[in-house]
Amino acid sequence: MLSIHELTKRRGSREILSGLSFEARPGRVTAFLGPNGAGKTSTLRILLGLDSATSGTALIDGVPFARLKDPLTKVGALLDGSGAHRSRTARAHLRWIAAAGGIPPARVAEVLAVVGLTDDARRRVRSYSLGMSRRLGLAAALLGDPEILVLDEPVNGLDPEGIRWIRTFLRERAETGRTVLLSSHFLGEVAETVDDAVVIHQGQIVAQGTLSEVVGEHGTIEDAYFALTGAPRGGLR
Numbered sequence: 001m002l003s004i005h006e007l008t009k010r011r012g013s014r015e016i017l018s019g020l021s022f023e024a025r026p027g028r029v030t031a032f033l034g035p036n037g038a039g040k041t042s043t044l045r046i047l048l049g050l051d052s053a054t055s056g057t058a059l060i061d062g063v064p065f066a067r068l069k070d071p072l073t074k075v076g077a078l079l080d081g082s083g084a085h086r087s088r089t090a091r092a093h094l095r096w097i098a099a100a101g102g103i104p105p106a107r108v109a110e111v112l113a114v115v116g117l118t119d120d121a122r123r124r125v126r127s128y129s130l131g132m133s134r135r136l137g138l139a140a141a142l143l144g145d146p147e148i149l150v151l152d153e154p155v156n157g158l159d160p161e162g163i164r165w166i167r168t169f170l171r172e173r174a175e176t177g178r179t180v181l182l183s184s185h186f187l188g189e190v191a192e193t194v195d196d197a198v199v200i201h202q203g204q205i206v207a208q209g210t211l212s213e214v215v216g217e218h219g220t221i222e223d224a225y226f227a228l229t230g231a232p233r234g235g236l237r
């Protein structure tokens, strides 16, 4: 369970997150939706212990990320890119993370297979496409077979086959009782994948609930999103 409570973040004189509260629950895919600059990445970075809150809390099963006893098996995260050094191979990158996290090296081949990178595992990351880098980042997030996945824009850079694959994959994770929180501004993908939605605009939550509660009388998640955020339609697909 992910629990964000009254989370506020100031940068200089600007408040970029203003009293956010929401949860992402086990067995469900929760979408964190909002236009560019709304505060999605900032929230996820605080949740993952990469930045501090000005006030409020962001907890993983009741504790901050830094206090997790076994972080790789509790939460897997994908932020921008793959996180790999460009001169390393995918396999070497994953082996290094596995070794650091006390995960058996055999798990590396398993996660490479899950994300469809087995045949490219010995290539250097510098030769990877954007979509392959995202798959590698996801492989790293899966190394500990975590209970919780936190993914920032996971469909970014994926081709249609990759998008379909991740959609199915995330549903399967949720159906086995795991928690999935993903940020997105690709609304078409969200509608078919998620159970719950949280919409953020200018650092404030403007709607949250089950997907059907958030869609409400708007008809579609896309109509709801534009009505709630006032985002220009040309800026999204």
Ligand SMILES: Nc1ncnc2c1ncn2[C@@H]1O[C@H](COP(=O)(O)OP(=O)(O)OP(=O)(O)O)[C@@H](O)[C@H]1O
Residues within 6 Å of the ligand: 011, 016, 034, 035, 036, 037, 038, 039, 040, 041, 042, 043, 185
């Ligand atoms: N390191 C930083 N220093 C100053 N301001 C920042 C920093 N990181 C983010 N911001 C600002 O905080 C606000 C929220 O940014 P954030 O990246 O969290 O948004 P986002 O919803 O993830 O957007 P995107 O979809 O573009 O990634 C923006 O106004 C951004 O300019």
